[in-house]
Amino acid sequence: MTNPDPAMDRIAIWQRWSLIIGIAASLGAFAAFQINRAEFLRSYLFAYLFWAGMALGCLGILLLHHTVGGKWGMVIRRFCEAGARTIPIMAVLLIPVLVSLGTLYVWAGPEGARDADIQSKAAYLNVPFFIARAVFYFAIWTLYAFLLSKWSAEQDRTADAGLAGRMRALSAPGLVVFVVTTTFAFFDWIMSIEPHWFSTVYGAMFLMGLVLEAFALIIALLIILSKHAPLRDYVTPQHLHDLGNMMFAFTVLWAYLAFSQFIIIWAGNLPEEIPWYLRRLAKGWNAIAVFLIVFHFCLPFVLLLQRDMKRRAGLLLKLCAFMLVVRIVDVFWVVEPGFYQQQLQVHWTDFLLPVAIGGLWLAALFRQLRARPLVPLNDPRLRGAPRETVAF
Amino acid sequence: MEIEYTGQSGLYGLMASFDRPEPLLEAAREARAEGYRDMDAYAPMPVEGLAEAVGFRSNSVSRIVFAGGLMGAIGGFGLMWWISVIAYPHIVDGRPLNSWPAYIPITFECMVLIASITAVVGMLALNGLPRPYHPVFNVPQFERASRDQFFLCIEATDPKFDLAATRRFLEHLKPLEVMEVEA
Known part of the structure; x- marks a missing residue:
């Protein structure tokens, strides 16, 4: 970099360190793979879902932003685009899962072949169709990420006023496609770990958590980078207030969907539905469940109600960092009990793999972030004081 | 004023x-x-x-609304608890009398109801209206x-x-x- 640009320099440093840490942890992960393949894959799947969820959350926020056009989205659009452009990398990182389906998923192993109930679902749950669906999901998500990124870059160059409308026209139906494809992706990748169990709200519940974690990461990066130009000139307390409100909304939405699933299964009390909760409320796991109720809902709910929490960058940054930790606990609680029937088990790979995949993913994110200016250059909605005289 | x-x-x-x-x-x-x-x-x-x-x-509307919401939530939960445990203690589906998950939707609705009423009334009162x-x-x-x-x-x-x-x-x-x- 020749021009003095402190924001880009910082991102470059983050990129280098993410890559170094990611590669170092990946070497350790490779050792773990040699020692115990099953342990490695279980940790890998959970870590993968957390970080792939970041990329998907970024795409979801981008689609939402283009659909509703709020000014809160203008300052984070480049972060979302960069995150969405990492989706092809996450497709590559799914390969270790796809080649070991038999180890991870009961339905793909010898046990599944003997189970009549699983056999009745074999038309959907079989290895070739599973892989074909994964390819299909990634093709669709990559297409949306590619088109929205391309048109946004075109807007930078040409200032064509029609592009904003074209992005909206793609995004509004895109949101529907996105929610349906992610729902099925999570049915495939996570829900099928316990192939006897099913819940229709599952995909949406998991997706809300992922959008929440993407918001937490993006807001944290935005706050840190808003100390420097160009974001310094655009980000105001009002933007942070709006973004804090979005985090609040997704916290409540997550709690609403998570509780909806729980109350229906609890009230029905049917033998094929309750095992999911019995496992997740078994010894050790129940402490995590209480942790999630308190720290994934109650605490952020009360904190994000407060105006100061959302308008003071320092406070909001701390909350975002905290929410990232809580999110990874939630993904762990949703994914891992499917493998361990009796009680809570945590392996050293559960700590190593999130660092390994996270390092690599963040390096990719920062690389994409440096590829474009940090704010859209020619979108009329960025100009002028935020929300002054016009609410949206 | x-x-x-x-x-x-x-x-x-x-x-x-x-x-x-x-x-x-x-x-x-x-x-x-x-x-x-x-x-x-x-x-x-x-x-x-x-x-x-x-x-x-x-302004103090947000604080009044928060207090209203809290009262609504406590009141809603308390109402459900009193009905199910004290006033009409029936065992349904083999569950304990104090089956709190069933109270949560009512608790939530009461919270929203009382919070919105306090929001409107509090706003009018603080504005000196009518x-x-x-x-x-x-x-x-x-x-x-x-x-x-x-x-x-x-x-x-x-x-x-x-x-x-x-x-x-x-x-x-x-x-x-x-x-x-x-x-």
Whole structure:
């Protein structure tokens, strides 16, 4: 970099360190793979879902932003685009899962072949169709990420006023496609770990958590980078207030969907539905469940109600960092009990793999972030004081 | 706020009118910078930043609503608990009497209900509404505040208010017109 640009320099440093840490942890992960393949894959799947969820959350926020056009989205659009452009990398990182389906998923192993109930679902749950669906999901998500990124870059160059409308026209139906494809992706990748169990709200519940974690990461990066130009000139307390409100909304939405699933299964009390909760409320796991109720809902709910929490960058940054930790606990609680029937088990790979995949993913994110200016250059909605005289 | 009829010779204040929101916002900010505190702005639509410009810092509605929501939640949960455990203790589906997950939807609904009622009632009470008489309506043009004009009124109760000086100040903001408001 020749021009003095402190924001880009910082991102470059983050990129280098993410890559170094990611590669170092990946070497350790490779050792773990040699020692115990099953342990490695279980940790890998959970870590993968957390970080792939970041990329998907970024795409979801981008689609939402283009659909509703709020000014809160203008300052984070480049972060979302960069995150969405990492989706092809996450497709590559799914390969270790796809080649070991038999180890991870009961339905793909010898046990599944003997189970009549699983056999009745074999038309959907079989290895070739599973892989074909994964390819299909990634093709669709990559297409949306590619088109929205391309048109946004075109807007930078040409200032064509029609592009904003074209992005909206793609995004509004895109949101529907996105929610349906992610729902099925999570049915495939996570829900099928316990192939006897099913819940229709599952995909949406998991997706809300992922959008929440993407918001937490993006807001944290935005706050840190808003100390420097160009974001310094655009980000105001009002933007942070709006973004804090979005985090609040997704916290409540997550709690609403998570509780909806729980109350229906609890009230029905049917033998094929309750095992999911019995496992997740078994010894050790129940402490995590209480942790999630308190720290994934109650605490952020009360904190994000407060105006100061959302308008003071320092406070909001701390909350975002905290929410990232809580999110990874939630993904762990949703994914891992499917493998361990009796009680809570945590392996050293559960700590190593999130660092390994996270390092690599963040390096990719920062690389994409440096590829474009940090704010859209020619979108009329960025100009002028935020929300002054016009609410949206 | 109580209605105050003090001030000079039955005067409520001085009012300047504008035809767009931006000059009103600018005028409100300048008036505050000039040292005026007792003033209010009137616009036919929400103008972002105007509340802060006329000196709004924070209001107690949010705290009242939070208290209302908390009371609603406790009340809703308490109601469900009292019905299921004390008043009509029936065992349903082999569950314990205090089956709290079933109470949560009612708890949530009561929280929302009481919070929204306190929001509306609290907002009206803190605004001093309903209020059958307000001096600003003595200015004939003021009816356009709900249509296409924007008004800034500096009230006579302001310690810095002086009929001549305040009029000069408002004139230099280049309004459409400066009017006296009778109390």
